[in-house]
Amino acid sequence: MNAHEIDYEIHGDDMQFVEVELDPEESVVAEAGGMMMMDSGIDMETIFGDGGGATKGLFGKLMGAGKRVLTGESLFMTVFTNIGHGKKKVSFAAPYPGKIIPMDLDELGGKIVCQKDSFLCAAKGVSIGIDFQKKLGTGFFGGEGFIMQKLEGDGLAFLHAGGTIIRKDLQPGEVLKVDTGCLVAMTRDVDYNIEYVGKVKTALFGGEGLFFATLKGPGSVWVQSLPFSRLAERVLVNATVPGKKRDEGGILGGLGDLFGDR
Incomplete structure (x- = not known):
């Protein structure tokens, strides 16, 4: 094993957090600002780069940091190390309602490609980098852009996504x-x-967008029921107008605003 062997427990239902148990000298790497709580005896150190182990030289560190900038993440990550005696715990909270997914990279072929904002934390030794989508159509219309994150190594990593998460194991073809x-x-x-929906009427009025992703096996795919972008869009659309309270139980619903007091 190159990555540290950490133990964990996931708490909660819709607003989850993962509690990681560290033996002496074990470490976990997380996005800056993701920590929820930790025991005394855990040292917290901010590092420059992607946190994928020991990076040699200034150029290597700059390359790692540059990759993280391309994915829209912070230049820095935080390493939490148990420097005390006995087991210590540190917890990381999900940023919005959804589920935390534990990924054992050793059992998944050593690499996972994921949304650029889904990474929560991982055992030290897991490399967090970028994965370029080679096809221009995939990059421009793929929803997650030309660049996605990749997690490589043989340790545990934790992702977070919205709503309910389902794993689909695809057979060859x-x-x-x-x-x-x-x-x-x-x-x-x-x-x-990326595939075009194929019908102009469906594309314009179907409400599902112009493109969808086609995923061809063999391999495993994780799908979320509520992307954060969809949640944010619904919140904005239904936000209460300042100084005015909408009656959610009204017969007219949103149309009531058209006939309300002027």
Whole structure:
């Protein structure tokens, strides 16, 4: 094992957090600002780069940090190390309602490709980098952009996504079509492409967008029921107008605003 062997427990239902148990000298790496609580005896150190182990030289560190900038993440990550005696615990909270997914990279072929904002934390030794989508169509219309994150190594990593998460194991040649925003992660052998919905009327008035993702096996795919972008859009659309309270139980619903007091 190159990555540290950590133990964990996931608490909660819709607003989850993961509690990681560290033996002496074991470490876990997380996004800056993701920590919820920790025991005394745990040292917290901010590092420059992607946190994938010891990076040699200034150029290597700059390359790692530059990759994280491309995915929209912070230049820095935080390493939590048990420097005390006995087992210590540190917890990391999900940023919005959904589920935390534990990923054992050793059992998943050593690599996972995922949404650029889904990573929560991982055992030290797991490399957090970028994965370029080689096909321009996938990059421009894939919902998650031309760049996705990749997690490589043989340790545990934890992802977070919205709503309910389902894992689909695809057989060789089996194809799954997914809304582009609902794709959370996939194993390294899954062929990921973007397909036009095919019908102009469906594209314009169907409400599902112009493109969807086609995922071809073999491999495993994780799909979320509620992308954060969809949740945020619904919140904005239904936000209460300042100084005015909407009656959610009204017969007219949203149309009531058109006939309300002027």
